[in-house]
Amino acid sequence: MGNNKSVFTEEELQDYEELTYLTRKEIILAWKRWEDLVGRSGAVNKSARFPEDIIQEMPELKYNPFRTRITYVFSSARDGLIGFDDFLDLLSVMSDKAPLQLKAFYAFHIFDYNGDHMLDDEDLEYVIDSLTGQEKLLPEEKKQLVDKLLKEVDLDGGGISQEEFKHLLTKCPDFIHSFRFSV
Template sequence: MGANTSKLPDQDIRDYQDLTYLSKAEILRAYKRMQEEVAKAGRDPHQPTNMYLTFKEFHRMKEMEFNPFADRICHVFSSKGDDCLTFEDFLDMVSVFSESASKSIKTAYAFKIYDFNDDGLLEETDLAELIRRITNPSEISGLRSDEIYEIVRFILLEADLDENKYISLTEFELVVSKSPDFVKTFCIRF
């Protein structure tokens, strides 16, 4: 990793390998990537207390700058609930978005990311926000509100099996199970 990069202890690497879907090389790459971003933020990346990213710093990463869900990703993976990512939070996120993560793990985290009000359900407002973020990235063009809610009604008609006006995690898992490309599309390489 070079003379300017502090070393991640071997025991930590083994522990991280046991707790994630990542190889040693992927863990070291994530560590180096985090150090680069910490340095860009003006903090010393060799000090363990500096190994965090604020949402603003996270959003500036080239992998996130155009992601319409960057704020939600940061929020979901922030262990302290402060929308800052520690190295362990960042590693958890990299693990979930890796090609090695299971479909069930990816599905559970996708559900959390799309659950904008954090109530454990995908309701009309969550689905509308999801559609808005996908179709109106520039806010200049895209779908009108009535068009968005027409799509929401269709989604609920197809996915809300018990007709209670929201999609549960179980129902979401069923929808995702019918999408063979979901695992491929829910990957980000850091």
């Protein structure tokens, strides 16, 4: 492990610790995972960016129906590429130490497929399709489910806002435990 530690300067490690919910040890372990994912030869350059599909091969994401959206949201340039800093952000948000508010912020953006800062019927249909996979609902079943979700959560009739979404998640104690994985 001393070998991996030399990749970072003391200042870089301190910065990463201050900017994430990760410990120094987790940051070094994250680098090892990064190297394993992108290949040791290309990973020495910490600013290099790699295709999102490489990151989607992580065991924690590989079978997640939202893996494409997750890597898209954590790609700082939204260009189909992920850098080490993006990877650290992902691991930080998914850590046990990240607060509910931060997890809710990212979950909201993962579900906001059309990027209009509201979860509307279009977004909810994508979420339902992602969750049901091969077992697609009939259009009328999907509409009924979307309408019920909007009726229950959308307080002002304009779509589910970030605040309404956060409020919903405070009533879902399992969310914070399921929206996570370890370094």
